[in-house]
Amino acid sequence: MPSAVVAAPRRIAVVHDWLDTWRGGENVLAEVLALYPDATLFSLVDFLPDEARAHIGGRRAVVSFLQRMPAARRGFRSYLPLFPRAIESLDLSGHDLVISISHAVAKGVRKPQGALHACYCLTPMRYAWDLRDDYLATISGRVKRAVVNRLLDRLREWDRVSTAGVDRFAGISRHIAERIRASYGREAEVVYPPVDVDYFAPGPASDRAGEYYLTASRWVPYKRIDAIVAAFRALPTCRLVVTGDGPDAARILAAAGPNVEFAGEVSRDRLRTLMRGARAFIFAAEEDFGIVPLEAQACGTPVIGYARGALLETLRGPESRAVTSTFFGAQTPTAIAAAISEFEALPVAIEAAACRANAERFATSCFRAAFTDFVSTAWVHHTARSQ
Numbered sequence: 364m365p366s367a368v369v370a371a372p373r374r375i376a377v378v379h380d381w382l383d384t385w386r387g388g389e390n391v392l393a394e395v396l397a398l399y400p401d402a403t404l405f406s407l408v409d410f411l412p413d414e415a416r417a418h419i420g421g422r423r424a425v426v427s428f429l430q431r432m433p434a435a436r437r438g439f440r441s442y443l444p445l446f447p448r449a450i451e452s453l454d455l456s457g458h459d460l461v462i463s464i465s466h467a468v469a470k471g472v473r474k475p476q477g478a479l480h481a482c483y484c485l486t487p488m489r490y491a492w493d494l495r496d497d498y499l500a501t502i503s504g505r506v507k508r509a510v511v512n513r514l515l516d517r518l519r520e521w522d523r524v525s526t527a528g529v530d531r532f533a534g535i536s537r538h539i540a541e542r543i544r545a546s547y548g549r550e551a552e553v554v555y556p557p558v559d560v561d562y563f564a565p566g567p568a569s570d571r572a573g574e575y576y577l578t579a580s581r582w583v584p585y586k587r588i589d590a591i592v593a594a595f596r597a598l599p600t601c602r603l604v605v606t607g608d609g610p611d612a613a614r615i616l617a618a619a620g621p622n623v624e625f626a627g628e629v630s631r632d633r634l635r636t637l638m639r640g641a642r643a644f645i646f647a648a649e650e651d652f653g654i655v656p657l658e659a660q661a662c663g664t665p666v667i668g669y670a671r672g673a674l675l676e677t678l679r680g681p682e683s684r685a686v687t688s689t690f691f692g693a694q695t696p697t698a699i700a701a702a703i704s705e706f707e708a709l710p711v712a713i714e715a716a717a718c719r720a721n722a723e724r725f726a727t728s729c730f731r732a733a734f735t736d737f738v739s740t741a742w743v744h745h746t747a748r749s750q
Contacts, residue, residue: 369742369743369746369747370746371742372459372460372479372742373459374403374457374458374459374460375399375401375402375403375458375459375460375461375462376402376403376405376455376458376460376461376462377392377395377396377399377402377403377404377405377462377463377464378405378406378450378453378455378461378462378463378464378465378469378472379392379404379405379406379424379463379464379469380406380407380464380465380466380467380468380469381406381407381408381409381439381467382406382408382409382410382411382424383408383410383411383439384411384412384415385411385412385415385418387485387556387652387654388464388466388485389411389415389418389419390418390556390557390559390654391464391483391485391556391557392419392464393418393419394557394727394730394731394734395462395464395483395734396419396420396422397731398731398734398735399462400420402462403425403458404419404422404423404424404425405424405425405426405453405455405472406424406425406426406427406469407426407427407429407430407439407446407449407450407468408426408427408429408430408435408439409423409424409426409430410435410436410439425453427449427450427452427453428449428452429442429445429446429449432445443514443518444514444518446467446468446518447468447471447518447521447525449468450468450469450471450472451471451472451473453472453473455472455473455474455475455478456475457475458474458475458478459475459477459478459479460478460479460481460738460742461474461475461478461479461480461481462481462482462483462738463480463481463482463483463529464483464485465482465483465484465485466484466485466486466488466489467488468488468522468525469482470482470484470525470526470528470529471521471522471525471526471528472528473528474528477749479530479531479741479742479745480528480529480530480531481529481530481531481533481737481738481741481742482526482529482531482532482533483533483535483554483734483737484532484533484534484535484539484543484551485535485539485651486535486539486542486651487522487539487542487543487546487547488518488519488522490515491515491518491519491522492519492522492542492546522546523546523547526547526549529549530741530745531552531737531741532547532549532550532551532552533551533552533553533554533734533737534551534552534553534554535553535554535555535556535651535652535673536553536555536651536652536672536673536676536677537553537673537676538651538652538672538673538675538676539551539553539651539652539673540552540553552737554730554733554734554737555652555677555724555725555729555730555733556652556654556725556730557725557726557727557729557730557731558654558657558658558661558722558725558726558727559658559661559727560661560719560722560723560725560726560727561726561727562631562635563635563638563658563659563661563662563722564661564662564719565639565662565663565715565719566635566636566639566662573640573641573642574602574640574642575602575603575604575624575640575641575642576595576601576602576603576604576641576642576643576644576645576667576703577603577604577605577606577637577638577641577643577644577645577659577664578591578603578604578605578606578644578645578646578647579605579606579607579629579634579637579638579644579655580607580646580648580655581607581608581609582607582608582609582610582611582612582615583609583610583611584611585648585649586611586647586648587647587648587669587694588605588607588611588615588647589611589614589615589618590618590647590694590695590696590699591603591605591645591647591696591699592605592615592618592619592620592623593618593619593696594696594697594699594700594703595619595620595622595623595700596618596620596696597696597697597700598622598700598703598704599620599622600622601622601703601707602622602623602624603622603623603624603645604624604626604637604641605619605623605624605625605626606626606627606628606629606633606634606637607627607628608627608628618696634658635658635662638658638659638662638664639662639663639664641659641664642665643664643665643666643667643703643706644656644659644660644664644665644666644667645666645667645668645699645703646666646667646668646669646674647668647669647691647694647699648669648672649669649671649672649694650672650673650674651672651673652673652677653668653672653673653674653677656668656674656677656678656688657677657721657722657725658722659718660678660687660688660718660719660721660722661718661719661722661723662718662719663715663716663718663719664715664718665687665688665689665706665713665718666678666687666688666689666718667688667689667690667691667699667702667703667706668688668689668690668691669690669691669694670690670691670692674688674690675690677721677725678690678721679717679721685714685717685720685721686713686717687713687717687718687721688713689702689705689706689709690702
């Protein structure tokens with residue numbers, strides 16, 4: 364790395380896909396804005412509720428024309444065909460560093476001439492790439508499905524070509540770095556997202572009753588909550604607590620036996636309490652990172668997880684010296700039930716301290732250090748090339 368003193372960027376733009384609710388990507392955004400407090404925030408739309416906006420210091424984004432489209436507040440996603448044009452319409456003139464946080468189109472923003480664009484990629488656009496068939500399955504009618512399929516062809520081509528405007532990529536896991544390579548033919552560093560290990564922490568010893576298993580997520584098909592629930596039909600002496608709600612509710616409720624309790628949508632405090640008291644947390648999705656299992660680990664709780672995706676990076680299985688988790692190889696009730704039985708039969712119980720230590724590898728302080736290093740290193744090399 365060049366040893367000469369490098370001038371800091373004068374104006375920084377942070378580009379987020381859209382702002383309408385608070386999820387994991389918005390947690391990342393809040394941390395990035397805390398690292399670069401003078402940055403200008405850009406987004407396709409900004410309908411963030413006031414209570415969530417407080418997490419980003421009350422900022423409002425510079426938005427695209429989609430903000431003014433009919434019914435945009437509730438239905439901006441229906442304008443998907445316009446997303447590429449909308450993100451390209453954002454005017455970033457005068458900014459010499461662009462940081463995009465992208466799971467859809469933010470990385471396709473047009474950077475000013477001479478600027479550096481560093482992209483923190485949460486995932487390549489899923490409905491144009493690996494979840495395309497799942498997305499098409501939600502479209503009724505053969506003709507309409509054919510039209511949407513053609514649209515996704517065009518969207519994927521735009522997504523691939525638009526990455527030419529990205530100078531440096533970082534992915535949220537090695538799993539995502541591999542998908543960036545497969546989708547875009549680009550290399551990516553790995554910067555793991557922040558886990559709030561200060562909030563999600565073990566409680567009093569009396570909290571750890573261990574009388575139930577827990578799962579928590581949005582009830583959408585790929586999370587496979589239905590398979591977790593159905594697994595407990597084969598485990599009548601075990602109890603499962605399920606939090607959340609969502610479009611897959613009918614299938615999930617139909618799969619449940621009498622030993623499954625549905626807690627509904629719960630507060631953050633209640634979720635932490637449930638995590639602290641669970642015998643283990645069960646997670647059946649193939650995730651790009653998987654923050655909720657690590658929140659459970661931060662509470663000292665073992666995880667029984669699906670052996671695909673980033674969980675194989677973030678959790679420590681039986682081959683580790685400090686085991687925190689066990690795995691199942693298929694998203695089926697039979698495989699999940701077998702994994703729970705194996706967990707129950709472990710000769711030595713998984714230690715809460717090992718789970719906590721594992722989660723601490725992903726603390727917010729670790730993210731801040733790694734992300735700052737990613738951006739500053741990219742800026743130094745960019746500046747050296749520009750001289």
